[in-house]
Amino acid sequence: MSTQNTQNKQYAALGQGQPLTTQTSAKPALEAADEVLIRVRAVAINPADYKMVGQGQRGTVWPLVPGLDGAGVVEAVxxxxxxxxxxxxxxAMFSPAANRTASYQTHAVLREQKVARIPDAWSFEEAAGLATCYMTAVVGLGLxxxxxxxxxxxxSPNTFQPSSVLVVGGSSALGAATLQLLRLALPPSTIILATSSPKHHSHLVSALGATAALDxxxxxxxxxxxAACPGGRGVDAIVDAVGGADAAVFDxxxxxxxxxxxxxWTGGAEIDAPAGVDSVLFRGRDLPRVHGAADLVTALQRLLEQGAYKLPLPVSLVGHGVDGLQRGLELMRRSVSGEKLVVT
Ligand SMILES: NC(=O)c1ccc[n+]([C@@H]2O[C@H](COP(=O)([O-])OP(=O)(O)OC[C@H]3O[C@@H](n4cnc5c(N)ncnc54)[C@H](OP(=O)(O)O)[C@@H]3O)[C@@H](O)[C@H]2O)c1
Structure with missing residues (x-):
């Protein structure tokens, strides 16, 4: 076997706020019978990536190989x-909890239940950014x-079926996933509203199924x-996909x-909802508390195969390898609007 075939390139932060460096290691080995080795072809940048690298959030241990999202080819099972x-x-749903399972590297190992097949019509770049926002949207709605x-x-024993919902941050990756899942989970008559900058309004309505988009x-x-609800009464529920609700939104x-x-949960302080509002903070790591969580990624594969789940946001290719990842982290830190940053 050639040396090249046994090597893995990891794009790691050696300490908080450090730029990513390329380190070479052996390809991660399969350690359990239900694991899959993936050759990563495209990586999507999440806010959590720069919050971990730049702020040490989530109890980061250094050196850190970041990366929650990516797509590629199965190399061993x-x-x-x-x-x-x-x-x-x-x-796949990658995880920087251990360096072998993170996506900022050429090879990663994941348990089979974290992996979904991509339909032929989807490119690696489009598929790379699907998992985290879909998974967190499931937690937001299910929990x-x-x-x-x-x-x-x-x-599931859950019974709450709102007749109207407002999604704060409909043009965020999480908001766009939430809009699609609300449409899939609720009757067609449900009023689903979303907030964003006006330039994204047509996408939220025509592509993601919002009833109306608000500035x-x-x-x-x-x-x-x-006013968009019957009798001008207002919505039954708000999903805040960006931690952006101010006091006025609760009206x-x-x-x-x-x-x-x-x-x-954005990593910042929890928003205090007014008295009488039933407020729940949710985060991706709450997933095991959602009924049906074990089936989550297989369900995403089914939805993609059926054409029921669409690309939530347009993809913006920001580069390749370590330079592309570094640029993606910097763009994400400065703010992103209505697109998913992807690195090959
Ligand atoms: N804890 C977890 O498990 C978890 C998981 C996923 C995400 N998150 C967090 O959820 C947040 C969203 O993540 P993401 O990946 O979806 O982010 P993103 O796509 O980078 O979010 C950018 C979008 O947020 C919108 N936005 C920002 N502030 C807003 C506000 N006050 N009202 C309405 N829209 C606003 C912007 O809208 P316009 O451009 O239209 O103005 C922009 O399109 C981040 O803080 C992230 O860390 C947490």
Missing amino acids: GADVRRFAVGDRVL GLAMPLPFLTDS RNSPELAAQAR ALDPAGPRRYAQV
Whole structure:
């Protein structure tokens, strides 16, 4: 076997705030029979990546190989792996909790249940950014709003079926995934509103299924949301996909309704909801508490094969290798608007 075939390139931060460096290691070995070795072809940048590298969030241990999202080709499978074969094109829920499972490297090892096949029509670059925002959206709806999620096969005791929902941050990756999953989980008559900058409004409505999009900076935002609901009553629930709700946004809630508010954990302080609002903070790591979580990635594969789940946001290719990753982290730190940053 040539040296090249046994090597792995890792793009690692050696300490907090340090630029990424390329380090060469042996390819990670399969250590369990249900593991899959993936040759990573495209990586999507998440806010969590720069928060870990730049701020040491999530109890980061150095050196850190970051990366939650990516897509590539199966290079080896463990003895018990049934769903994948060498050469399959896949995306996965990577994890920087251990360097061998993170996506900022040429080869990573993951358990089979974290991996989904990519339909032929999807490029690696498009598929690379799907998993984390989809998974966190599932947690936001399944745990944050306690909604049943029929696209997961497990039966859930959740019963909350809002007739109207406002998504704060509809043009974020998480917001765009949340809009699609609300449409899949709720009856077509459900009013689904979303806030963003006006330049993204047509995408939120025509591609992601929002009933209407509202200007995130309008002083009339809450009044517009109430007016979009029958009788001008307001929405049953708010999903805050960016931790962006200010006091005025809560006026969008129906005063006589269930008044539920699910907010994503951004690493910052929890937003204090007004008295009488049922507020739940959610984060990706709460996934095991969601009914049907074990089926989550297989469900995403089914939705992609059925054409039921679309590319949430356009992809912006920002470069290749370590320079591309460094540039992606810098762009993400400065802020991103309505697109997913991807590095090959
Ligand atoms: N804890 C977890 O497990 C977890 C998992 C995933 C994400 N998150 C967190 O969730 C947040 C979103 O992540 P992401 O990947 O979806 O981010 P993203 O795509 O980078 O978010 C950028 C978008 O946020 C929108 N935005 C920012 N502030 C807003 C506000 N006040 N109102 C409405 N829209 C606003 C911008 O909208 P416009 O450009 O239209 O103005 C922009 O399109 C991040 O803080 C991330 O760390 C946490």
